Amino acid sequence: MPQQKSEHIPRATIQRLAVYVQVLENLQREGTEVISSEPLAKACNVNASQIRKDLAYFGEFGVRGVGYYVKNLIASITSALGVDREWRTVLVGVGNLGKALLNHKEFRLRGFNIVGAFDCDPFKIGEEVSGLEVVCTKRLREMIGDNGAEIGIITTPPERAQRAANHLVEAGINGILNFAPSRITVPDHVNVEYVDFFHHLYALSFNITHPNTK
Amino acid sequence: MPQQKSEHIPRATIQRLAVYVQVLENLQREGTEVISSEPLAKACNVNASQIRKDLAYFGEFGVRGVGYYVKNLIASITSALGVDREWRTVLVGVGNLGKALLNHKEFRLRGFNIVGAFDCDPFKIGEEVSGLEVVCTKRLREMIGDNGAEIGIITTPPERAQRAANHLVEAGINGILNFAPSRITVPDHVNVEYVDFFHHLYALSFNITHPNTK
DNA sequence: CCAAATTTGTGAAATAATTCTCATAAGTTA
DNA sequence: TAACTTATGAGAATTATTTCACAAATTTGG
Numbered sequence: 264m265p266q267q268k269s270e271h272i273p274r275a276t277i278q279r280l281a282v283y284v285q286v287l288e289n290l291q292r293e294g295t296e297v298i299s300s301e302p303l304a305k306a307c308n309v310n311a312s313q314i315r316k317d318l319a320y321f322g323e324f325g326v327r328g329v330g331y332y333v334k335n336l337i338a339s340i341t342s343a344l345g346v347d348r349e350w351r352t353v354l355v356g357v358g359n360l361g362k363a364l365l366n367h368k369e370f371r372l373r374g375f376n377i378v379g380a381f382d383c384d385p386f387k388i389g390e391e392v393s394g395l396e397v398v399c400t401k402r403l404r405e406m407i408g409d410n411g412a413e414i415g416i417i418t419t420p421p422e423r424a425q426r427a428a429n430h431l432v433e434a435g436i437n438g439i440l441n442f443a444p445s446r447i448t449v450p451d452h453v454n455v456e457y458v459d460f461f462h463h464l465y466a467l468s469f470n471i472t473h474p475n476t477k
Numbered sequence: 478m479p480q481q482k483s484e485h486i487p488r489a490t491i492q493r494l495a496v497y498v499q500v501l502e503n504l505q506r507e508g509t510e511v512i513s514s515e516p517l518a519k520a521c522n523v524n525a526s527q528i529r530k531d532l533a534y535f536g537e538f539g540v541r542g543v544g545y546y547v548k549n550l551i552a553s554i555t556s557a558l559g560v561d562r563e564w565r566t567v568l569v570g571v572g573n574l575g576k577a578l579l580n581h582k583e584f585r586l587r588g589f590n591i592v593g594a595f596d597c598d599p600f601k602i603g604e605e606v607s608g609l610e611v612v613c614t615k616r617l618r619e620m621i622g623d624n625g626a627e628i629g630i631i632t633t634p635p636e637r638a639q640r641a642a643n644h645l646v647e648a649g650i651n652g653i654l655n656f657a658p659s660r661i662t663v664p665d666h667v668n669v670e671y672v673d674f675f676h677h678l679y680a681l682s683f684n685i686t687h688p689n690t691k
Numbered sequence: 692c693c694a695a696a697t698t699t700g701t702g703a704a705a706t707a708a709t710t711c712t713c714a715t716a717a718g719t720t721a
Numbered sequence: 722t723a724a725c726t727t728a729t730g731a732g733a734a735t736t737a738t739t740t741c742a743c744a745a746a747t748t749t750g751g
Contacts (some may be wrong), residue, residue, distance in 0.1 A: 280687070
């Protein structure tokens with residue numbers, strides 16, 4: 264139902280939509296059923312017309328004179344983002360972080376099922392982590408043929424991230440979440456998102472060091 | 478030495494500077510000593526003049542006809558970001574994620590020392606994690622008076638994040654890294670950065686679902 | 692049932708960020 | 722040392738994003 268009307272949607276809009284969902288879910292947990300763009304904006308730390316414009320890319324979800332029904336709006340946004348379904352994912356790099364993610368229940372809860380764990384270390388292959396047997400990274404293609412995963416999660420050391428990405432791309436994945444602290448190069452049709460909280464610490468460091476530039 | 482010349486610096490520039498450092502460090506590890514903006518841009522997936530403009534906010538670091546000396550440029554950028562020093566941090570919320578971060582060696586390596594661990598759960602108080610004794614969150618102010626931390630890391634459940642933030646602000650912290658999946662409200666002088674990799678998974682989901690809008 | 696009060700959705704205006712272009716400086720070679 | 726090559730730095734042009742302002746839609750109260 265929420266079909267986007269217009270051509271190009273700013274990346275920043277997508278990031279904010281994720282924030283809106285987060286805040287709306289917390290509001291819902293606290294019992295709020297209806298909210299207008301003004302207080303929602305305050306909670307999200309953005310401008311109210313920003314919210315309305317962001318939503319307008321996908322349709323009309325509000326009621327004039329009333330606001331937005333929280334439950335409805337969550338459904339509309341998650342549908343717009345495509346997260347109202349199950350996404351099958353595989354993880355490459357079963358180190359400390361990889362294991363922590365494999366054991367993280369939230370993934371399944373949010374619809375991102377980890378259905379495969381891969382590593383190139385012979386000592387790790389065969390090990391069982393969170394109900395999954397660790398498989399050699401070279402077998403990615405064959406395994407994905409079976410389990411139909413679409414998203415790959417990279418948790419290798421930086422120097423092995425590009426190789427992991429190559430294997431994932433070859434196996435037909437079209438989205439990569441890269442936790443390794445290095446940039447990877449992939450074909451145009453593959454989407455990459457980087458997670459590195461040191462980047463955020465750097466931003467804090469800068470902002471604290473230069474309070475005037477805020 | 479790298480003193481920023483101009484008034485306002487885009488947030489996006491700061492984020493990119495962190496990426497440049499990451500890529501430059503990997504280049505350095507591989508033995509590259511000099512690089513020009515063009516190949517650096519390719520490795521960072523940005524435009525070359527973007528890099529030159531970003532750097533220009535802070536000074537002139539390149540040599541015309543040559544490029545940038547990798548080691549030098551890393552030093553210049555880290556200095557501009559203020560990460561060429563030690564930052565003392567405290568962590569609030571000693572759950573799974575909190576413990577994982579406390580045990581993460583990279584923090585110290587990158588100059589972000591975790592010097593205090595706090596939790597409001599009586600069962601956790603007194604426990605030792607990675608050489609730190611877990612202290613009651615109410616004692617944040619007194620402890621920060623002693624250890625002089627400037628950055629707080631929140632790893633509580635979402636419903637306790639705001640309270641943790643309040644305690645941190647009261648204790649005089651001026652930067653917060655929030656891993657809890659909820660937005661927090663703080664005074665203007667306090668900087669907040671949010672880390673939530675589900676937001677990135679949402680972005681992947683959207684981009685895979687709407688390949689045309691890329 | 693109408694008038695007042697809300698609050699959305701949207702085009703226009705204002706701001707901000709990115710990319711282009713080129714003069715200038717540094718290095719290299721003969 | 723002069724001509725040639727390379728690549729930076731900075732202003733101009735372009736493109737993108739955010740904010741404003743208001744008409745249209747809806748509810749509420751008398």
